[in-house]
Amino acid sequence: MGGESLLIFLLVGLIAGWLASQLVRGGGFGLVGDLIVGVIGAFIAGYLFPRLGISLGSGIIGAIIAATVGAVILLFILRAVKRA
Numbered sequence: 001m002g003g004e005s006l007l008i009f010l011l012v013g014l015i016a017g018w019l020a021s022q023l024v025r026g027g028g029f030g031l032v033g034d035l036i037v038g039v040i041g042a043f044i045a046g047y048l049f050p051r052l053g054i055s056l057g058s059g060i061i062g063a064i065i066a067a068t069v070g071a072v073i074l075l076f077i078l079r080a081v082k083r084a
Contacts, residue, residue: 012063013038019064020071024079041071048073 014031017038021029029037045066050054056062 008060009042010039012060012067013042013066015064016041016067016071018074019068023068023072024075037071037074038067041069041074042067044073054083057068 014035015038017029017034017036020037020041021034042063048070049066056066
């Protein structure tokens, strides 16, 4: 992975983590926390979406949407574990 690809990957993760924290009505986890949530969310979406037959396209907008959905799933799981 080149430097440019890594920068785009991190930018998508940061945007997705921030969007997910806004959608789930959390206070957010700060810059680093939102980045981590977004990157993990991207991995979750990358695993789940092909198995469910979902494709959002190949552009950066599709990547942000997919990572955001994955991050929202992750935040719901984290909240369920935290309450238990």
